[in-house]
Structures are given as C-alpha cells and as structure tokens.
Amino acid sequence: MHGRAAALGAGTILNALATGTGSAFAIDAETTATVELDDSDDVRGTIAEAPDADTRLVERCVELVVEQYGDGEGGTVETESDVPMAAGLKSSSAAANATVLATLDAVGASVGRGPDDDITRIDACRLGVRAAREVGVTVTGAFDDASASMLGGVVVTDNTEDELVARDEPDWDVLVWTPPEQAFSADADVSRCEDVASMANLVAELALEGRYAEAMTVNGLAFSAALDFPTDPAVEAMPLADGVSLSGTGPSVVAVGDRDGLEQVQERWDARDGETRLTTTRTDGARIL
Ligand SMILES: Nc1ncnc2c1ncn2[C@@H]1O[C@H](COP(=O)(O)OP(=O)(O)OP(=O)(O)O)[C@@H](O)[C@H]1O
Numbered sequence: 001m002h003g004r005a006a007a008l009g010a011g012t013i014l015n016a017l018a019t020g021t022g023s024a025f026a027i028d029a030e031t032t033a034t035v036e037l038d039d040s041d042d043v044r045g046t047i048a049e050a051p052d053a054d055t056r057l058v059e060r061c062v063e064l065v066v067e068q069y070g071d072g073e074g075g076t077v078e079t080e081s082d083v084p085m086a087a088g089l090k091s092s093s094a095a096a097n098a099t100v101l102a103t104l105d106a107v108g109a110s111v112g113r114g115p116d117d118d119i120t121r122i123d124a125c126r127l128g129v130r131a132a133r134e135v136g137v138t139v140t141g142a143f144d145d146a147s148a149s150m151l152g153g154v155v156v157t158d159n160t161e162d163e164l165v166a167r168d169e170p171d172w173d174v175l176v177w178t179p180p181e182q183a184f185s186a187d188a189d190v191s192r193c194e195d196v197a198s199m200a201n202l203v204a205e206l207a208l209e210g211r212y213a214e215a216m217t218v219n220g221l222a223f224s225a226a227l228d229f230p231t232d233p234a235v236e237a238m239p240l241a242d243g244v245s246l247s248g249t250g251p252s253v254v255a256v257g258d259r260d261g262l263e264q265v266q267e268r269w270d271a272r273d274g275e276t277r278l279t280t281t282r283t284d285g286a287r288i289l
Pocket residue numbers: 031047053054055056057058079080081084085086087088089090091092093095137138142145183184185186247248249250
C-alpha cells in the first residue's frame with residue numbers, strides 16, 4: 001500500500017506564542033512524503049536531508065491515520081524537503097501534512113468536502129497538529145502554520161481551539177532570509193512572548209482588517225525583541241518592502257512586496273551569512289501526488 005503527498009512551507013504574520021491567535025501564509029516551498037504500508041508492527045521514518053533528525057512527528061502521523069482509517073498496518077515514511085528544518089518556515093507542519101495525506105492515500109481514504117469523502121483537508125490538518133502536540137515539537141499546536149500549509153493562502157486561526165478564523169488568497173512576491181542556525185519551536189521562551197501580548201493583539205486586529213503587511217512588520221519587531229533576534233534585517237527591508245517579519249520562532253526573516261523592491265532587499269540580505277531566496281505565495285495548498 002503506497003501513498004505520496006506534498007505540503008507547503010509558510011511564513012508568519014502573527015506568532016501565536018503570545019495569545020494563541022496566529023496568522024501565516026503559504027509559500028512556494030514543498031515537503032514530499034512517501035508512505036509504504038505493510039503488515040509489520042511499527043512505523044519507521046527517514047528524513048532524506050537529515051538522517052539523524054527526529055522522525056517521531058512523521059511516524060506518529062502515520063500511526064494516527066492508520067488507527068482511524070487503516071487496519072493496524074506498520075511501514076515506512078520518507079520525507080524530502082526544500083523547507084529547511086527548524087528555520088521558522090514551518091517545516092514541521094509541512095512534514096506532518098504531507099505525511100497525513102500520503103498515509104490517507106495509502107489506506108485508500110478519500111480527502112475532500114463531498115458527502116462520500118472520508119475526511120476534509122482541514123480535519124486531516126488537525127490530525128497532524130495532534131501528532132505535533134503528542135511528540136512535543138510545538139507550543140500551541142501551530143494550527144496557524146498547519147492550516148496555511150494545508151490550504152494555501154493566508155490564514156488567521158485560534159490555536160487554542162484549532163479553528164480557522166479567516167482565510168484569504170493574496171498573490172505576493174516573498175523574500176526569505178535563512179541564517180545558518182536552527183531554532184526549534186519547542187525551545188522558544190514562551191513567557192517572553194507572552195510579555196508582548198498587547199502587540200500580538202494589535203497584529204491580530206490588523207490582520208483581520210486585511211492589513212497583512214503592516215501586521216507582519218509589527219509582529220516581527222515585537223517577537224524579534226522577545227526572542228532575542230536582530231531587528232537590523234527588518235530595518236534594512238522596511239524602505240523597500242511592504243512588510244517584513246521574523247518567521248515563526250526564527251531565525252528566518254520573510255519580506256513581502258513588489259519584485260523590484262524585494263530584489264534590492266535581497267542584495268542587502270545577501271551580505272549576511274546564510275541563504276536568501278525569492279519566491280511567491282501559494283494558494284493551492286497541499287496535495288496527494
Ligand atoms: N522534513 C521533515 N521530515 C520529518 N520531520 C520533520 C521535517 N522537518 C521538520 N520535522 C520535524 O519538525 C521538527 C522541527 O519543528 P519546529 O517547529 O522546531 O520547526 P519549524 O516548523 O521549521 O519551525 P517554526 O514553527 O518556527 O516555523 C523536527 O525536529 C522534526 O521532528
């Protein structure tokens with residue numbers, strides 16, 4: 001029994017660690033999961049780019065789907081990804097969503113909104129969020145990141161209830177800077193994030209008014225300060241981009257705006273260690289391959 005699916009990375013508009021309300025947008029970066037189910041007793045995961053990394057998230061995703069839609073199968077799951085791990089670009093959400101969809105494909109469960117479908121995409125996404133909570137790779141469950149990765153577009157969510165509050169489909173150019181370090185969400189200083197809750201409430205208001213670019217800039221300044229990341233990249237981008245923010249719990253920084261302006265920001269950010277990449281938003285979301 002074989003299944004294969006791809007899900008998207010994402011950037012941050014509002015980090016949910018302060019209040020539980022979060023907002024994220026899908027970008028054109030993908031993680032692909034390939035699942036092979038058999039009559040073995042356990043699930044073994046492999047991450048193509050990182051053989052020593054923690055595979056419990058994707059293994060738990062397979063187990064949860066098999067428990068509900070399969071027949072007790074074990075097997076293997078392998079991910080391949082161009083979303084860098086623990087860089088703030090929602091690698092965990094992309095891996096979980098791709099794995100959940102690939103496993104649903106493998107057991108022959110149909111994903112969609114029709115009366116005969118077994119599960120909707122948003123409920124498939126909730127399974128991945130449950131797995132992320134169970135293995136401890138998230139603080140709030142990160143339903144904001146997960147739903148952006150699964151549905152595409154911009155989402156605003158209540159991560160305390162795993163509910164979608166708003167969704168939109170803007171078409172943006174996006175610049176990403178990823179420094180060479182990693183920052184695991186589970187290690188983030190939540191109490192420092194809670195200290196900037198008043199700014200998070202302002203960011204949520206702006207996002208719900210559709211003022212996404214301003215929202216993300218306020219988010220970036222507040223959470224860079226709370227989590228001790230530099231604000232220089234944001235200041236360099238502000239005259240040339242519509243919005244710029246620390247993404248997730250860092251260390252990546254994302255900017256949105258017009259292509260010309262972002263190319264000029266890229267020249268500035270290229271002077272830093274790490275990698276820059278010009279990409280776009282995606283509105284189509286995750287898919288079975
Ligand atoms: N390609 C992958 N395949 C399998 N598991 C992955 C993959 N990428 C990430 N993970 C899992 O997600 C964990 C990292 O999660 P974390 O939330 O810290 O990173 P992130 O989602 O990139 O960050 P952020 O939430 O700030 O965007 C890894 O330890 C691993 O368990």
